[in-house]
Amino acid sequence: MTLLPKQTVLAIKSYQNQAQMLVKNYLLADPFIPYTSILVGILACKVAYDLTQLISSFYVKTYPGLTKIQRVEWNNRGVSTIHATFVSALSLYFVFWSDLFSDQQLADLVVFRSSPLSTFVLGVSVGYFLSDLGMILWLFPSLGGIEYVIHHSFSGIAVAYSMFTGEAQLYTYMVLISEVTTPEINMRWYLDTAGMKRSNAYLINGVVIFFVWLIARVLLFGYMFYHVYLHYNQVIKMHTFGYVLVFGVPLVLATMNLMWFSKIIKGLVKTVAKMQLRI
Template sequence: MARTVLAFKSYENHAEVLVRNYLLADPFIPYSSVLGGMLVFKLVYDLTQLISTFYFRTYSSLTKIQRIEWNNRGVSTLHAIIISVTSFYFVFWSDLFSDHNFSGIITLRNSHLSTFALGMSVGYFISDLGMICWLYPSLGGVEYIVHHALSGIAVAYSMFTGEGQLYTFMVLISEVTTPEINMRWYLYTAGLKRSGAYLINGVMMFFAWLVARILLFIYMFYHVYLHYAQVMQMHIIGSLLVFSVPSVLGIMNLMWFAKILKGLKKTLAKSQ
């Protein structure tokens, strides 16, 4: 028994050294985190498929493409929850990007943890974009490809260079709307479009979208305006990404918000 415990501690120590010296070492963080994000994508996809097969009757009656989308949305939901919570922490709670922290200009600040979190998100965007393109247009049209491509490029740049991570996390908070979107698809696919849950989900999606993808973007643009001089100290590519990517995503958010509002009005009218 004692030998087993000692052997276990030895393996544990070796694992800690491996993680500290390689996976979380400065040169390897971007690559290990992206690879980790892709592996987690595959693992959660398979777990969603396994769990759904045994616990959801609707799943077995779906077409092959619908089952793939079902599994894919399970992955996107988990990613959205993790990255939105992480982003909220860095933007509003952590001192890393606080104006009261005087350790360098705000647009060049980063940490091992912030870089690793962005890398995991890049791994997800690469995997999800690959599936969207592979099964195009079953999992989404051109707007999804544009959204994922822009998001992936901006997040990857911020991860590799360490520039503009604050604004990257501000944009990633908008992922908080993804679980509501996915739940709406699940309810619709399960034939519960006329249920109370579908109505409640629509209302939640409306307010989440308003706060995370409209008001928060306005706040971000205002923050960029206040810190314009620091933004311009970034590399020209970084500065262009700060101005262009949120602007394009913001326009797309407004277009989708109009559709959400229109759909909510129809749903409320039918419920009366």
């Protein structure tokens, strides 16, 4: 084994120290975190899209036979699944396990609490919403109708505001927990596209969607509005735009969630009926 010359080792260590200083003093410095995290989110979406395409080409037999737009949507749903898993896991952590937004922390008002990590995660999510909204508009309406444009626009604006100002990050994370339903929705589309609509996996997936949607997009929104009610004396101290977002965006999303939930119930009932007829 050949050892590197001492000067080369020192040069490598010097470059490493400079890179660490760059990341610490600029890329992850508080003023730059929002912009760095958005860029990370956009780049992560690109990497996730390419990885989904590469893995699917080798390991999914039905993938090569899909149309061009189906392959684009297949890859795009891979990106949304990865983002949803990432942001919903961290949202659950911040809302239910982290001390950051705990009522026991009396140092400052809960609606104004934030941390470098909580801001960074929101920035990554903003990067995702920008990337996905761009693809939806570019290929409109192949990847989704106007309801997806409305959903991503409202979500992106609310998350970006919370990220840049540090206001209402707790409520932003409560809403982002609803992303836990995205992997199940995407799996349903994958099963349908792969010709497995009549399989038991499709039925199980439908049942899982029903319960996860009920908890994350119906009951949890009710809990969020109740939390706002209990802390209304803090909410009214926010900037007017933030105050409007706290009430307006969740209300719009909750309405859309209920509309989609009614469709989920109808679809589940039809699927169960068809399975019983085959039996």
